[in-house]
Amino acid sequence: MPIRNFSIIAHIDHGKSTLADRLLQATRAVTDRESRNQMLDTMDLERERGITIKASAVTVEHECDGEVYQLNFIDTPGHVDFAYEVSRALTACEGALLVVDSTQGVEAQTVANAYLAVANDLELIPVVNKIDLPAADPDRVAMEIESVLGLPAEDCIYCSAKTGEGITDLLDSLCRKLPPPDESTVPETRALIFDSHYDEYRGVIVYFRVFDGELSVGDKIRMMGTGRTFTVTELGRYRPQPEKAKTIGTNEVGYMVAAIKTLADVRVGDTITLDAHPAPEALPGYEEPKQMVFCDFYPATQDEGSGRKADFEALREAVEKLQLNDASFTFDVQHSEALGFGYRCGFLGLLHMEIVQERLEREGGVEIVQTAPTVTYHVATTDDKVLEIHNPAELPDPTNIAEIREPIVKIEIICPDENIGDLMSLCDGRRGIFQGQHFISTGRQMLTYEIPLAEIIYDFYDKLKSITRGYGTMDYEIIDFRADNLVKVQILVNERPVEALSLICHRDSGEKRSRVILQKLRKQIDRHQFEIPLQAAVGGKIIARETIKAVRKNVTAKCYGGDVTRKRKLLEKQKAGKRRMKTVGSVTIPQEAFLSILDQTE
Secondary structure (H helix, E strand, C coil), X not given: CCEEEEEEEECCCCCHHHHHHHHHHHCCCCCCCCCCCCCCCCCHHHHHHCCCCCCEEEEEEEEECCEEEEEEEEECCCCHHHHHHXXXXXXXXXXXXXXXXXXXXXXXXXXXXXXXXXXXXXXXXXXXXXXXXXXXXXXXXXXXXXXXXXXXXXXXXXXXXXXXXXXXXXXXXXXXXXXXXXXXXXXXXXXXXXXXXXXXXXXXXXXXXXXXXXXXCCCEEEECCCCCEEECCEEEEECCCEEEECEECCCCEEEEECCXXXXXXXXXXXXXXXXXXXXXXXXXXXXXXXXXXXXEEEECXXXXXXXXXXXXXXXXXXXXXXXXXXXXXXXEEEEECCCEEEEEEEECCHHHHHHHHHHHHHHCCXXXXXXXXXXXXXXXXXXXXXXXXXXXXXXXXXXXXXXXXXXXXXXXEEEEHHHHHHHHHHHHHCCCEEEEXXXXXXXXXXXXXXXXXXXXXXXXXXXXXXXXXXXXXXXXXXXXXXXXXXXXXXXXXXXXXCHHHCEEEEHHHHHHHHHHHHHHHHHHCCCCCCCEEEXXXXXXXXXXXXXXXXXXXXXCCCCCCCXXXXXXXXXXXXXXXXXXXXXXXXXXXXXXXXXXXXCCCC
């Protein structure tokens, strides 16, 4: 049976998941009765937000020109933060459907995903979707695809994933235009792991594509990366419901259960081979993802002793399980004087961080406190070393720092003509460097800027959407690390530094950023019986200050009559007590204070 492996790629909300639903119905993989919206989006979070977070692989069959084809396709996410999921899916395919909304046209992530597919040497089939809408203009969008991406307008397939119009033509084009998989290059069995998830009862379920040989139930397999061996107890394909199989052959996609209980035994990108006849070398695998945004997760409990330990263990278990489902998420143990033990976690972007936090709380059943996000910096020291730091607390002594280099992103913004000026002002205010301006189509242009990543991780995307009334889109990629006038701003509470609140920023914006933090802290920290100074310092210089006034007890209330010196003596005694209390007393910083820092605006 001929095989075709392809992915569905597109910008957010251009109809990937709906198109996948129609493909399942058109190939009779599901009946009309079984069908529902977002069939392949299995997480509640995906259905609530209307976005795809995890790539999903399905096997269906379609008859074309008198021959039955096996189609293995992967529905991928559209947001820039999940580009790693897309790149992994494309590695397991020979072609891709590039879906474009006929009412919105080519968007930023459309361009990025198309370039990603071209870099993987895939055959692209452009699909103009949503042609049933009153505002649809498929001919204009087809010309836009040709001018921006270089794909011929006459090759575009017009369809409506909602009504099913054009779906049969699309399936026929997939069979005719996509190239067949390459022939095996070695006689030994080799299969690439492209995804996995943890099941409470069956252990780790591995998703793989066989490149050489075949896998059968009962085979003793070896993970070439870890060296561990297992016996295959179950094989199958998703159609989209699990369907067991005795054997998965060359170029086929399937899942495997092999009583794998330890999470560390499976790595996405590892190669599966037979233990009796191992392959001489592993498949290329995947490039490791580069985490660019970091923050700390701590258990939300305030209880001391066994309660806190139990919560940390629950968080550890939840984090380990989530990493098995999301290979682009990393973590390391971290300790904070304010919040105890937790994890320093790395993410591909801010939405990725938000999704991971929600999944930990829902799937892991843990409550967590999250600190403000930071980015990766490279620090050149005076002894010619370069350190990579993810946390301001890791900065070496200022006397040993030659320069601090921050990540620079190339950002492409596609927006309406009337918003060009406002967006240029926004980018210039974030230390952006103008690189170019390109005409996309009537009424739309693409701006290209180079901007420090730290300047866009807080609220840049929200401001972009606000300025363009939702019509602007952006895509970015890390291009370089460059030195600038960066400093570490320390936050001092009662003259004691709190490392969890420190930050690295440009010297010019240090005072403004720190004032916002101090004002939020002043509202969150309770008043004590002594005055609490809140300060921001760069080196030994205080650049901002707020004060939390003391709670004052009226010690002279019961003092009546007599000379004024009686009252003065009581007040002096109170003042001495407050001074002594300030030197020995400690200030409790509530967890809400750390969370409030996330809401800071530029």
